[in-house]
Amino acid sequence: MGIFERKEGVTASSWIYDTLRQDLVNGRFTAGEKLAISALKERYGVGLSPLREALNRLAAYGLLIQENQRGFRVPRLARDELDDIADMRRELEGMALERAIQRGDAEWESELLAAAHRLKRADEAPEMEEEWERLHMRFHRTLVAPCGSAWLLRFIEQLHDQFDRYRRLAPGEPEVRRVLDAQHGELVELALARDVKGARTLMDDHIQRSYEVALGSFARELDPADRQQAGVGSADLLSRR
Template identity: 75%
Template sequence: MNNSLPTSAKPVGPAGTASSRVFDHLRRDLVGGRFVAGEKLAINALKDRYQVGLSPLREALNRLAAYGLLVQENQRGFRVPKLSRDELDDIAQMRLEMEGMALERAVANGDSLWEADLLAAAHRLKRADISLDKGEEWEHLHTQFHRTLVAPCGSVWLLRFIEQLHDQFDRYRRLGPKMPTIRQELDEQHHQLVELALQRDAKAARELMDDHIHKSYEVALKRYQDHV
């Protein structure tokens, strides 16, 4: 009912600090490809762009560097990490291993509340208007769906790593303009994943997840190759 303000799954609560706000904003922009890979960040320009002072901005940059969305070089500031085919392969491979593991555990552990959340997340994702807001809304619901899928895997650290890998993967997947054609097929798989999860068919679910990641990988690779 009260979907207006503080209920969302956002990292920062009602009393967000400037540092946290700019962290979230920068993270979205980095994952969404609003910066050129390899680019050196001009801190003074960012100060204007995000309307914050130097201290909270630098704190946010430090966090992003520790998180892996920036690289920090002593005495010479921050840059956006380069992209490479090798790294994309690495990330996709790790997603296969870790999300597969997480999904199997989630299917084994998830309760009926999870089933409800999953259906809800899938429904919201299906309903999302891709043309709206440059697809930001769809992206958010997509992230949320995958998060929900593996949520009851029982490992905080596994979830954390998967989240990190998703962010990294999306730096490739979200290069360039949208391609709604392939999305059709991937969207289909989301619903099949829910089906198999509800049937508690861990093996089939994992196989489908493997295929899903593989297809997403092909999208990301295409984007990367077109982009270079």
């Protein structure tokens, strides 16, 4: 019997896709884990058809690996992949932010202030971790929303999901979290001041700091070869944040 509830009016296919997507991003499954269809049906209380449709969509999206005639597997964590994701976030999110600042109107300014306010309230309530994650994603979406490119926004959202697979494994680091939280407010100030260069520079730093957290957090999960490639051990990475 599934322990999850579906909202009225939401199709089984859409619901299981969204639920599995969040569970994969949030680290509810182990990297490299093979997913058993029967166990997923039982856990989520859905039929085979909508489940298979969702799994195929998630494989196309990059959150699962489809193995020929062998089902689906959660992607492993890899240093070179995290490096690539962070680099692409800097490039694409920075570009989108520049365009958003140049194109954003008064309505966008109001929405951005509201998103920042909601996120700040969640910052002050550590017990609201899941709500914070939702509001954090909404803030970043709002920040770049008027960039003028639906494709750019899609790519950024996909990169965020892939990046968060690593970041969500991070243990609590209050000092790093405080710096990152403060940068959200600074990004709003620069965006409202239409300071394109300053906002781009701060966004690059924001992503870099988040990358360092993610890098340290999954060091213990790496294969020995990846640890050697990183050039440091888990303790070294964690102390560097």
